[in-house]
Amino acid sequence: MTKILERHGLLIFFISILMVTQLRWAESRNYADIAQRLSASNTIRNSPHLGS
Numbered sequence: 001m002t003k004i005l006e007r008h009g010l011l012i013f014f015i016s017i018l019m020v021t022q023l024r025w026a027e028s029r030n031y032a033d034i035a036q037r038l039s040a041s042n043t044i045r046n047s048p049h050l051g052s
Helices: 002-028 034-046
Strands: none
Touching: 002 034
């Protein structure tokens, strides 16, 4: 786990910033389902069988 964080820490940081930005943008436009969409895409991306 430590090696993954060392190798991909900056990428993980930028992805988290992007997700927060999307959530704030959606809140400003009253898109209620954006949190569900982001969590679903994150779950699929992190799934060992469905992700990369």
